[in-house]
């Protein structure tokens with residue numbers, strides 16, 4: 001019996017690292033595996049890395065059958081997440097919605113019990129409306145997603161919750177904040193890459209560009225830890241969980257963390273990308289109490305620790 005991780009990138013690699021640390025041999029399925037980047041995070045001799053496409057249902061069912069899969073973590077992502085989905089909405093809809101439908105259907109047919117799917121806390125922030133104040137008789141009862149990516153993630157959560165309600169698929173959605181962390185390959189979202197570039201510039205002694213907005217982040221090691229907790233939790237009475245640092249970090253907090261990790265670092269605030277919702281100000285921090293109560297999730301990395309850990313990792317690679 002093994003865990004199948006679909007999408008071996010920024011977060012999937014950390015999930016694999018934790019499972020290997022715990023003595024498991026996870027199977028990683030990716031359309032375009034990046035073994036060099038993956039090998040920096042997890043011992044490749046302790047995982048099974050296979051090429052496969054979540055949009056090809058039979059490659060998925062074959063992987064589940066061949067490797068005796070007991071649980072699935074679905075992390076496949078469209079390039080650049082929010083920004084990418086605004087550029088290529090159809091590809092994002094295909095991957096997020098149909099990709100997840102394929103995973104849920106394969107789990108239903110083949111009897112895979114738990115399926116943990118990455119959602120996003122864009123669903124806590126990239127939403128508008130809801131003036132009907134929850135009155136289902138009104139058209140505007142609920143706030144609606146304001147980007148293609150958040151609309152996709154909402155669909156994914158809703159479809160997954162109904163697979164749990166009607167078909168016994170033990171679905172869990174984990175809503176990450178903007179993920180930052182060690183990863184030398186292509187992937188991650190806009191903020192993930194801004195975070196990495198900021199530190200790389202500071203370590204080279206160049207002026208670093210700070211993310212312009214006050215946002216919710218999560219360190220990839222915490223996102224992975226929370227996901228593994230969701231994978232292993234007993235019977236769940238709630239199925240959607242926020243996983244962030246639990247507070248907002250803006251340019252001032254980022255600068256303080258950067259200068260603590262890289263003494264003397266020079267930085268300025270990056271100009272916001274025109275019109276992109278990817279790095280908008282968040283108005284509030286998400287409530288982590290459900291993740292703590294049901295899963296035992298408590299983030300171990302606040303921003304100073306995250307920046308310091310990432311700086312150390314970048315330095316260790318030279």
Ligand SMILES: NC(=O)c1ccc[n+]([C@@H]2O[C@H](COP(=O)([O-])OP(=O)(O)OC[C@H]3O[C@@H](n4cnc5c(N)ncnc54)[C@H](O)[C@@H]3O)[C@@H](O)[C@H]2O)c1
Pocket residue numbers: 006007008009010011012029030031032033052053054055074075076077078079080081095099118119120121175176177178179180186187188189190191192
């Ligand atoms: N990175 C963030 O800031 C962030 C924030 C919130 C939520 N999320 C969500 O977390 C999940 C993981 O994100 P990430 O940052 O690790 O992404 P990533 O881009 O680093 O990794 C995703 C991997 O999925 C693979 N992939 C893409 N299409 C595929 C397909 N059709 N079949 C199989 N594999 C495919 C890619 O090759 C890549 O290796 C995604 O669902 C993403 O939406 C990420």
